[in-house]
Amino acid sequence: DAKTTQPNSMESNEEEPVHLPCNHSTISGTDYIHWYRQLPSQGPEYVIHGLTSNVNNRMASLAIAEDRKSSTLILHRATLRDAAVYYCILRDVQDTGNQFYFGTGTSLTVIP
Amino acid sequence: DTAVSQTPKYLVTQMGNDKSIKCEQNLGHDTMYWYKQDSKKFLKIMFSYNNKELIINETVPNRFSPKSPDKAHLNLHINSLELGDSAVYFCASSLHSRGGYTFGSGTRLTVV
Numbered sequence: 001d002a003k004t005t006q007p008n009s010m011e012s013n014e015e016e017p018v019h020l021p022c023n024h025s026t027i028s029g030t031d032y033i034h035w036y037r038q039l040p041s042q043g044p045e046y047v048i049h050g051l052t053s054n055v056n057n058r059m060a061s062l063a064i065a066e067d068r069k070s071s072t073l074i075l076h077r078a079t080l081r082d083a084a085v086y087y088c089i090l091r092d093v094q095d096t097g098n099q100f101y102f103g104t105g106t107s108l109t110v111i112p
Numbered sequence: 113d114t115a116v117s118q119t120p121k122y123l124v125t126q127m128g129n130d131k132s133i134k135c136e137q138n139l140g141h142d143t144m145y146w147y148k149q150d151s152k153k154f155l156k157i158m159f160s161y162n163n164k165e166l167i168i169n170e171t172v173p174n175r176f177s178p179k180s181p182d183k184a185h186l187n188l189h190i191n192s193l194e195l196g197d198s199a200v201y202f203c204a205s206s207l208h209s210r211g212g213y214t215f216g217s218g219t220r221l222t223v224v
């Protein structure tokens with residue numbers, strides 16, 4: 001799987017939008033972009049995923065650059081419960097093993 | 113209802129012992145996984161099972177032996193425990209071999 005690069009940490013004020021960037025310059029045409037997050041002392045949880053078009057769900061939005069070499073996870077109004085490590089992962093749709101390779105992620109701190 | 117449940121949540125044991133961690137999912141998923149998260153919080157896949165058959169075994173010592181009695185269960189047995197095995201172990205499942213993951217809440221293993 002192609003690698004991703006994320007900032008180690010970010011801070012946001014509560015109730016403000018948060019933009020979490022991810023670079024994946026070696027992405028292939030069949031790589032989906034997945035985002036997971038891990039709250040303290042919990043297992044990772046699915047946030048969102050996409051291929052080419054921007055995606056929205058109840059948790060977040062995913063903005064994908066036109067060349068697909070970067071993407072941004074958008075939390076529209078950060079809450080204290082959004083403090084977590086956010087992982088950006090590429091996974092090839094042709095991959096039959098379905099293994100997700102987690103990087104170091106971005107640790108998001110939300111300031112009250 | 114817990115979707116992916118692991119037991120025990122905490123496990124403290126001495127070096128050289130043999131221990132098992134159990135995982136069950138009630139989501140009807142047919143693929144299950146074990147991940148290890150070390151002290152640096154790096155998540156690494158260990159095994160992937162699809163319909164009770166092993167499909168991924170990532171350079172894990174053969175002291176680790178997964179067992180899948182049915183597609184709803186994937187247990188992890190560890191022989192001759194070593195200090196370096198101390199970590200949090202996460203079980204996960206997906207609907208099929210290309211689906212997103214649902215993780216359990218983890219088992220914190222401490223070897224003393």
